[in-house]
Amino acid sequence: MRIGEAAAAAGMTPKALRFYEQQGLLPPAARSANGYRDYPPATLARLRFIRRGRAAGLTLAEIRDILRTRDAGQPPCAHVADRLARQLTALDRQIAELTALRATVAEHYETAAHGEPSRCDAQQICSYL
Template sequence: MKVIDIAKAAGVNPDTVRFYTREGLLNPARNPANNYQQFGNEDLRRLRFARKARQLGFSLPEIRSILRQADDHHSPCPLVRDVFENRLAEVEREIRELHQLRDRMKSALSAWQTMPDGTPDGHTICRLIEHWDESTGLRD
């Protein structure tokens, strides 16, 4: 298969195939007649795997480690579980932080609706922000 063929078969664009090839996840052979890269079924399987792993949030180095373990005939499943548990905890922390940010933003916007616009006077830049008190959500 050429780049375009494997890209279509995996549901990705050709640049993705080239990227994963440069990163060493795919190992195409070279056609001696024209020096084109020739991808096989193993490359297609690895490309589909990498795509699914990316959709689940695995990073490129993590995918590389998983493939390396599989290439060495060791089950990568314990690694996958461990990485995934850590990533899930990280995502949940980020979600909590985003919820807190959203609440601060809503509170600030609500308070700012009744505050007059101010002009920088050498002592202030933007009174909306400078007078914001996170603990109360009101002007300080």
């Protein structure tokens, strides 16, 4: 199938397919006599995997490693589980940091919402922060 057909079927743009091919996530497509890329049907499964990996927050390098493992005939399941566990840990850390930041911002907002600008100490620039 041509690049436009493959891209549409995978919900991507042709530019994304060319990029993934450049990055080594897709094997180079065969070329038809007129020079058009010709992707085999198996490309769609690979593109869908890339989309799912990106949606899970994996980097292109991580996805490339998983694909290389699969291409070598090895099941990448343990590697994927390990990577997802690390991703969950990082997300939990980010959520905790954002929760703390929100509490700080909310505290400053409450002070600012009920403050008196006329009582602001000019030496502090703004007493709300």
